[in-house]
Amino acid sequence: MSDWLLIRELAKQVQSGSTTALSLVQKSLSNINKYKDHKAIIVTLEDSAIKKAKELDLQIKDGKKVGELAGVPFIAKDNYLVFGSETTAASNILKGFTAPYQSTVIERLEAAGAICVAKANLDAFAHGGSTENSDFFTTKNPQDKSRVPGGSSGGSATSVVLGMAPFALGTDTGGSSRQPASFSGCVGYKPTYGLMSRWGIVAMASSTDTVGILANNTQDVATVLQVMAGKDSYDSTTVERSKDNYANIKTSLKGKRIGLIKEQMGNGVEKEVLDSVNNAVNTFKKAGAQVTEVSLPSLPLSLAVYYIVVPAEISSNLSRYDGQKYGYSAPDSKDITDSYNESRSIGFGKEAKRRIMIGTYVLSSGYYDAYYKKAQTVRTKLINEFNDIFSKVDFLIGPTAPTVAFKIGQNAADPLQMYLSDVMTVGASLVGIPAISVPTKVKGLPVGIQIMAPQHKDKELLAVASAFEEAR
Amino acid sequence: MDKKYIVDGYYPTIGVECHVQLKTATKLFAGVGNDARDAAPNTLISPLCIGLPGTLPVLNEAVIPLSIKAGLALKAKIAKISHFDRKHYFYPDLPLGYQITQYERPIIFDGTVEALLPNKESVHVRIERAHLEADAGKSNHPEGADYSLVDLNRAGTPLLEIVSGPDMHNAQEVKAYVYELYLLMKYADVSDVDLYHGNMRFDVNVSVSKDPNKLGTRSETKNLNSFRSVEKTVDYEIKRQIELLKKSKPIVQETRGWDDAKQKTFSQRTKEDAHDYRYFPDPDIPPITITDEEVAIIAKDMPILPSALRDHFIELGLDDASVATLVDDPNLAAIVRYVQEGHDKKTAHTIANWCLGELTRRVNDNEISWQEVANVIPYLVELASMVDEAKVSSTAAKELLINCVKHNKDPLALAKELDLLQVSDESELVLIVEQVLSQQPKAVNDVKNGELKVIGFLVGQVMKASKGKANPETVQMLIKSQLGV
Numbered sequence: 007m008s009d010w011l012l013i014r015e016l017a018k019q020v021q022s023g024s025t026t027a028l029s030l031v032q033k034s035l036s037n038i039n040k041y042k043d044h045k046a047i048i049v050t051l052e053d054s055a056i057k058k059a060k061e062l063d064l065q066i067k068d069g070k071k072v073g074e075l076a077g078v079p080f081i082a083k084d085n086y087l088v089f090g091s092e093t094t095a096a097s098n099i100l101k102g103f104t105a106p107y108q109s110t111v112i113e114r115l116e117a118a119g120a121i122c123v124a125k126a127n128l129d130a131f132a133h134g135g136s137t138e139n140s141d142f143f144t145t146k147n148p149q150d151k152s153r154v155p156g157g158s159s160g161g162s163a164t165s166v167v168l169g170m171a172p173f174a175l176g177t178d179t180g181g182s183s184r185q186p187a188s189f190s191g192c193v194g195y196k197p198t199y200g201l202m203s204r205w206g207i208v209a210m211a212s213s214t215d216t217v218g219i220l221a222n223n224t225q226d227v228a229t230v231l232q233v234m235a236g237k238d239s240y241d242s243t244t245v246e247r248s249k250d251n252y253a254n255i256k257t258s259l260k261g262k263r264i265g266l267i268k269e270q271m272g273n274g275v276e277k278e279v280l281d282s283v284n285n286a287v288n289t290f291k292k293a294g295a296q297v298t299e300v301s302l303p304s305l306p307l308s309l310a311v312y313y314i315v316v317p318a319e320i321s322s323n324l325s326r327y328d329g330q331k332y333g334y335s336a337p338d339s340k341d342i343t344d345s346y347n348e349s350r351s352i353g354f355g356k357e358a359k360r361r362i363m364i365g366t367y368v369l370s371s372g373y374y375d376a377y378y379k380k381a382q383t384v385r386t387k388l389i390n391e392f393n394d395i396f397s398k399v400d401f402l403i404g405p406t407a408p409t410v411a412f413k414i415g416q417n418a419a420d421p422l423q424m425y426l427s428d429v430m431t432v433g434a435s436l437v438g439i440p441a442i443s444v445p446t447k448v449k450g451l452p453v454g455i456q457i458m459a460p461q462h463k464d465k466e467l468l469a470v471a472s473a474f475e476e477a478r
Numbered sequence: 479m480d481k482k483y484i485v486d487g488y489y490p491t492i493g494v495e496c497h498v499q500l501k502t503a504t505k506l507f508a509g510v511g512n513d514a515r516d517a518a519p520n521t522l523i524s525p526l527c528i529g530l531p532g533t534l535p536v537l538n539e540a541v542i543p544l545s546i547k548a549g550l551a552l553k554a555k556i557a558k559i560s561h562f563d564r565k566h567y568f569y570p571d572l573p574l575g576y577q578i579t580q581y582e583r584p585i586i587f588d589g590t591v592e593a594l595l596p597n598k599e600s601v602h603v604r605i606e607r608a609h610l611e612a613d614a615g616k617s618n619h620p621e622g623a624d625y626s627l628v629d630l631n632r633a634g635t636p637l638l639e640i641v642s643g644p645d646m647h648n649a650q651e652v653k654a655y656v657y658e659l660y661l662l663m664k665y666a667d668v669s670d671v672d673l674y675h676g677n678m679r680f681d682v683n684v685s686v687s688k689d690p691n692k693l694g695t696r697s698e699t700k701n702l703n704s705f706r707s708v709e710k711t712v713d714y715e716i717k718r719q720i721e722l723l724k725k726s727k728p729i730v731q732e733t734r735g736w737d738d739a740k741q742k743t744f745s746q747r748t749k750e751d752a753h754d755y756r757y758f759p760d761p762d763i764p765p766i767t768i769t770d771e772e773v774a775i776i777a778k779d780m781p782i783l784p785s786a787l788r789d790h791f792i793e794l795g796l797d798d799a800s801v802a803t804l805v806d807d808p809n810l811a812a813i814v815r816y817v818q819e820g821h822d823k824k825t826a827h828t829i830a831n832w833c834l835g836e837l838t839r840r841v842n843d844n845e846i847s848w849q850e851v852a853n854v855i856p857y858l859v860e861l862a863s864m865v866d867e868a869k870v871s872s873t874a875a876k877e878l879l880i881n882c883v884k885h886n887k888d889p890l891a892l893a894k895e896l897d898l899l900q901v902s903d904e905s906e907l908v909l910i911v912e913q914v915l916s917q918q919p920k921a922v923n924d925v926k927n928g929e930l931k932v933i934g935f936l937v938g939q940v941m942k943a944s945k946g947k948a949n950p951e952t953v954q955m956l957i958k959s960q961l962g963v
Binding site for chain 1: 525528529530531532533534535536537564566568570573574575576626754756757758760761762763764
């Protein structure tokens with residue numbers, strides 16, 4: 007299990023010379039090797055990481071100023087383009103694709119001195135909640151190897167819990183960072199939509215895709231967010247960041263108005279999860295927060311809305327993988343149509359194809375109004391309900407997932423059951439608000455509590471999550 | 479219905495879609511160069527242009543003022559909010575698998591174009607909409623090869639697609655409309671309007687019907703890049719469709735192309751192959767919002783448009799062909815209009831004729847540029863009054879004109895320098911006249927015997943003796959008084 011110091015402490019030690027970037031990177035690489043049976047990692051960037059660490063150590067020796075994440079190793083989900091490394095999104099169709107440019111957030115982390123040591127496994131193209139949809143292999147839960155780590159950022163969650171790096175980047179489109187955090191036992195955060203750039207991340211669904219941060223505590227999430235947040239001229243959906251330092255998150259729970267979402271505490275939620283969340287509610291109360299039960303009547307529709315809007319965008323975003331420019335291309339095709347059909351049939355896995363078909367269907371002429379348009383109408387209604395409720399409470403809480411981590415293979419044959427594991431998280435994604443999953447307990451299979459805040463209240467959200475960790 | 483349009487009992491209806499390439503420095507959604515004319519294949523590309531994973535489109539804001547200008551030129555409404563949609567189809571020159579276009583809410587709508595016909599009437603064409611979209615790349619299918627080549631330099635170039643109403647009914651009207659559209663885009667200065675390089679491409683929809691209140695099945699002939707091919711396509715399609723109907727054969731709704739070598743249209747794709755484009759709003763690109771203030775600022779600086787210019791130039795008493803020539807070139811038109819605004823009609827007329835004649839010839843020979851002409855407008859005005867006051871002959875004026883443009887020099891100073899000022903001083907001229915008369919006794923006799931046309935010969939001799947500087951009117955007057963006729 008992870009035994010890293012706080013990220014800001016690590017960076018301070020590197021800056022002051024009391025430890026070296028190289029020793030931190032070596033510790034990462036050694037843990038990656040030690041836990042390789044968990045299959046969290048698709049590719050290790052050993053050579054480039056060691057090279058960068060040595061360069062950084064030399065700069066420090068020369069008395070040069072280095073960044074606030076100096077020497078801190080991290081792992082990126084394999085849907086991030088990292089310059090010169092293979093980026094597959096765990097899909098066969100992108101196997102062998104080497105990134106000729108890199109994502110904005112990787113660029114910002116590197117500029118601050120952080121070092122990418124490996125690329126983590128995921129459900130191919132981030133489609134799924136268990137990593138079982140990876141075209142390569144399934145990652146194992148860090149607490150129980152017979153169970154899934156959650157997904158799609160399952161590789162990132164497992165790697166963080168097992169101490170392969172102090173933090174990992176995930177992505178979160180409908181809960182892909184929060185749900186694996188809940189299943190694996192770490193913190194998983196999705197920001198306000200647009201707070202961090204999507205440039206250089208393999209797109210899943212453009213209107214809900216966000217960067218996700220997975221770490222062992224909320225303070226580390228905040229430290230990393232401080233470096234990555236803010237507008238990017240390469241992503242026109244990015245928003246202005248707060249002028250405040252996101253990393254300074256000291257707060258008290260006293261007097262905070264917290265709404266427990268009624269619709270998330272009923273049928274379909276495992277007893278173990280309900281108990282855990284109720285315990286957390288008591289923790290909040292004991293620390294002086296005012297917890298009230300609140301209702302979001304349209305929230306139960308959010309899963310249906312999500313599985314219309316998101317496949318629609320997926321079907322469109324995956325159009326570029328046509329076997330003509332890069333990635334897998336079927337050999338011996340007799341003409342261009344044949345090449346498209348074969349390359350995509352073989353290159354895409356089952357789940358990607360399922361979502362392409364659903365998305366294509368809901369966007370087809372004659373069905374567009376009945377599905378896509380109607381779903382967007384409900385989405386607007388959902389946004390209004392969240393806005394209303396946030397005039398009454400500061401934060402919303404509930405379970406991150408309806409269950410604890412399930413067994414590998416348990417839901418693999420039942421896509422609907424798999425989709426249900428997103429039921430708690432898709433609301434925040436559709437509405438574009440920040441949300442975080444924090445472990446509620448330290449023993450047994452992990453259960454995460456999800457805390458949500460209004461748009462742009464990311465700092466307040468992290469502060470409350472951090473205060474909860476301390477009170478827990 | 480107007481009976482004049484009927485051909486063999488059928489009523490043709492035509493609508494035109496025109497793709498105008500906007501003159502931005504970079505592409506619609508990527509910061510790479512836009513001018514693919516002389517670029518080697520696949521050199522003007524970015525990660526977005528080739529559809530790499532993780533790339534996102536960022537709107538080139540320069541298209542917004544250009545669209546507003548185009549919209550004003552089309553007398554159209556500018557949308558306060560418009561957005562981009564994705565249009566999906568697979569093709570090797572479409573790297574994203576979708577084209578980014580405006581489907582639901584175009585940036586421009588409800589406009590009109592009045593196009594002048596040769597008989598001085600005009601055709602009124604409604605503009606339904608004009609929307610922004612990214613161009614595709616270019617596919618190349620080498621003859622006999624078992625492969626195709628794709629050049630993505632053009633992929634992502636900003637286009638404004640202008641969609642007319644079905645308001646034209648013969649080739650002449652269509653020709654007038656596309657030419658007027660060309661002029662409007664040129665005057666609004668939103669495009670290089672280089673047709674040869676595909677800066678404007680036309681898709682022509684033609685249908686014919688016995689019942690003028692019902693449209694027939696249409697064909698769409700795509701990608702025409704000359705006025706001539708547009709005109710010929712319309713004539714050809716009207717004829718082809720009528721012939722089919724006369725033989726009771728159905729017209730297929732289809733996409734056609736124009737074969738310039740064979741001078742006919744040919745079928746490319748029928749409706750059965752039509753795509754379901756699965757349009758939906760592009761979630762990567764926030765909507766475009768335009769305020770009334772932004773439009774007002776641009777409207778203030780809009781140049782005068784062709785139809786208004788035509789009216790002004792007709793006032794100068796120029797013939798139709800001259801007016802059309804002036805209006806065809808905004809640089810030329812601007813010079814004449816500038817003179818017209820500040821000076822009398824005669825001066826403007828003189829300068830217009832210089833522009834249409836001597837100056838056009840020199841500009842075409844690359845001897846001078848219209849900019850150089852524009853720089854010396856006050857000198858042109860001075861020269862025109864020198865001619866008017868008979869200070870120089872019209873022959874001398876032409877020589878002065880070129881010199882004053884080339885050297886940016888005052889024409890009076892130049893005339894002195896080149897010794898081209900006319901001599902009107904009678905005491906000076908009378909000496910030359912007397913000399914010439916004494917040398918031409920036969921001619922003098924002829925005149926005295928009543929052959930007055932011989933005076934012209936004598937005037938010529940005097941002119942020659944004065945090396946062209948004599949004022950011919952004064953000379954004639956002096957000869958007449960000397961000979962008493």
